[in-house]
Amino acid sequence: MNLLLEFFATLKATVTDVLPIISILLVFQLVVIRKPIPKVKQVGFGFLYVLIGLALFLLGLEKALFPLGKMMAQQLTDPSFILSEQSTSAAINWTDYTWVYIFAAAIGFSTTIAEPSLIAVALKAEEVSGGAIHANNLRISVAIGVAIGISVGSFRIVAGHPIHYYIIAGYVVVVIQTMFCPKLIVPLAYDSGGVTTSTVTVPLVAALGLGLASTIEGRSPLIDGFGLIAFASLFPIIAVMAYAQITQTKTEHRKYKKR
Amino acid sequence: MQAQFIVFFKALLGSCKDLLPIILVIAFFQILILQQPLPNLSDVFIGLMLVVLGLTFFIYGLEMGLFPIGESMAQAFARKGSIWWLLTFAFCLGFGTTVAEPSLIAVAKEAAVVAANGGIIENNEQVKESYGDGLRLTVAFSVGFAIVIGVLRIIKGWPIHYLIMGGYAMVVLMTALAPKWIIGIAYDSGGVTTSTITVPLVTALGVGLASSIKGRNPMIDGFGLIAFASLTPMIFVMAYGMAIGG
Numbered sequence: 001m002n003l004l005l006e007f008f009a010t011l012k013a014t015v016t017d018v019l020p021i022i023s024i025l026l027v028f029q030l031v032v033i034r035k036p037i038p039k040v041k042q043v044g045f046g047f048l049y050v051l052i053g054l055a056l057f058l059l060g061l062e063k064a065l066f067p068l069g070k071m072m073a074q075q076l077t078d079p080s081f082i083l084s085e086q087s088t089s090a091a092i093n094w095t096d097y098t099w100v101y102i103f104a105a106a107i108g109f110s111t112t113i114a115e116p117s118l119i120a121v122a123l124k125a126e127e128v129s130g131g132a133i134h135a136n137n138l139r140i141s142v143a144i145g146v147a148i149g150i151s152v153g154s155f156r157i158v159a160g161h162p163i164h165y166y167i168i169a170g171y172v173v174v175v176i177q178t179m180f181c182p183k184l185i186v187p188l189a190y191d192s193g194g195v196t197t198s199t200v201t202v203p204l205v206a207a208l209g210l211g212l213a214s215t216i217e218g219r220s221p222l223i224d225g226f227g228l229i230a231f232a233s234l235f236p237i238i239a240v241m242a243y244a245q246i247t248q249t250k251t252e253h254r255k256y257k258k259r
Numbered sequence: 260m261q262a263q264f265i266v267f268f269k270a271l272l273g274s275c276k277d278l279l280p281i282i283l284v285i286a287f288f289q290i291l292i293l294q295q296p297l298p299n300l301s302d303v304f305i306g307l308m309l310v311v312l313g314l315t316f317f318i319y320g321l322e323m324g325l326f327p328i329g330e331s332m333a334q335a336f337a338r339k340g341s342i343w344w345l346l347t348f349a350f351c352l353g354f355g356t357t358v359a360e361p362s363l364i365a366v367a368k369e370a371a372v373v374a375a376n377g378g379i380i381e382n383n384e385q386v387k388e389s390y391g392d393g394l395r396l397t398v399a400f401s402v403g404f405a406i407v408i409g410v411l412r413i414i415k416g417w418p419i420h421y422l423i424m425g426g427y428a429m430v431v432l433m434t435a436l437a438p439k440w441i442i443g444i445a446y447d448s449g450g451v452t453t454s455t456i457t458v459p460l461v462t463a464l465g466v467g468l469a470s471s472i473k474g475r476n477p478m479i480d481g482f483g484l485i486a487f488a489s490l491t492p493m494i495f496v497m498a499y500g501m502a503i504g505g
Contacts, residue, residue, distance in 0.1 A: 018456055020355045025328060028348050033335045046324015053316030054455060056309045064306025068285055075293050103288055110280035116317050117458035124462050128477045163443055164434045171427045178420045184478050187419045190486030195458050197450040202362055223373060226443035229450035233489055
């Protein structure tokens with residue numbers, strides 16, 4: 001019974017979030033395009049499914065994953081956990097945080113695989129490319145990118161380096177890759193940076209950043225806690241282009257062998 | 260009926276697979292590293308079931324509703340041939356979907372607290388609220404602007420990498436000029452703008468446009484709208500920081 005009430009509360013919140021989008025679509029469809037929506041019944045049901053799905057999804061995350069994930073982020077960054085392993089050193093060293101980096105990578109990878117907007121883009125990419133791009137391979141590449149990104153981002157918070165050096169270095173890598181990468185993948189790779197960070201990833205990653213920044217001396221949670229999301233949206237671009245390059249090299253190699 | 264049931268069941272199974280990594284990661288760290296029991300297992304189990312169901316419904320609705328409407332509207336605009344209406348639609352879609360985005364509201368609130376604590380703005384509710392609202396409007400405006408530029412690119416067939424590299428150059432330049440306290444927030448604001456509903460719609464819009472305009476390739480020209488939407492907020496938010504002062 002309680003669960004049902006919670007579901008309706010989440011559904012209401014989801015509808016409120018989506019209402020502006022639906023009204024923009026309707027206004028333009030009716031006032032500017034002035035044609036009935038093709039397959040209006042199917043589209044209507046589609047929207048209904050999306051709303052119900054998102055509400056269930058968010059409610060489930062709130063019930064199961066977020067509390068656990070956030071708690072674990074706090075516990076792993078807690079000095080008492082970090083120092084119990086390395087009790088000899090008084091000052092905190094960046095090498096003491098190995099489990100944090102591993103956790104960051106693992107949580108980055110796994111939340112990205114479950115990210116609904118990435119699933120959407122991957123499905124579309126597979127359809128548009130006529131199957132040349134596999135939705136699952138694309139998702140795994142993006143997830144590897146996020147994993148590395150969040151891990152490096154956590155290291156940055158622990159080490160206390162300024163964020164823009166990392167981001168600018170990342171940009172340089174992206175620019176160099178763009179020159180050598182198959183042209184077809186470039187726009188998709190750029191897009192994959194933006195889609196990775198939404199419903200599932202952001203809350204957990206934010207908890208990790210906040211936990212790290214608030215337990216390390218000299219870091220301000222309000223200043224250093226930000227920035228992990230930026231890492232999570234830069235590294236997938238690099239990972240997807242790398243995936244395309246590896247696939248291309250492989251097919252060329254195969255062609256060469258056949259000859 | 261039975262065939263439909265099988266399709267649904269397969270989709271459910273797919274969602275389970277999508278969720279498996281998270282379950283494994285959490286179980287591994289909880290049990291082996293932190294060495295603590297999983298608290299209230301029944302709650303966790305119910306929650307996971309809801310997530311699996313929700314993901315399945317979402318993907319169903321995606322293919323039935325969000326993708327078709329995005330593409331049919333893109334085609335209708337392309338047939339109508341009015342660039343101005345298309346660009347107005349693009350701006351509204353970008354602005355409208357971002358301004359009410361819950362994660363953006365949360366970030367704007369936190370950013371206001373940072374600014375107040377840092378002595379950038381006065382530490383009272385009214386000032387903080389207007390600062391947060393200003394930040395939110397800045398980001399929403401920048402996303403609207405991004406979709407407009409992105410749609411214009413599809414129509415004109417400009418290669419994406421020059422635009423993105425130009426954007427990167429702007430980010431680097433602004434980073435040098437903008438006050439230090441805004442940089443982390445600005446960089447993050449690029450990531451939080453693109454929500455779960457916006458992404459499929461905008462992707463379908465781009466692909467739909469690229470496939471209904473002659474000479475455009477949906478793969479090369481259709482993607483890339485989201486890339487702009489995550490780049491421009493960084494530039495605009497840093498500009499906002501400079502305008503506020505500091």
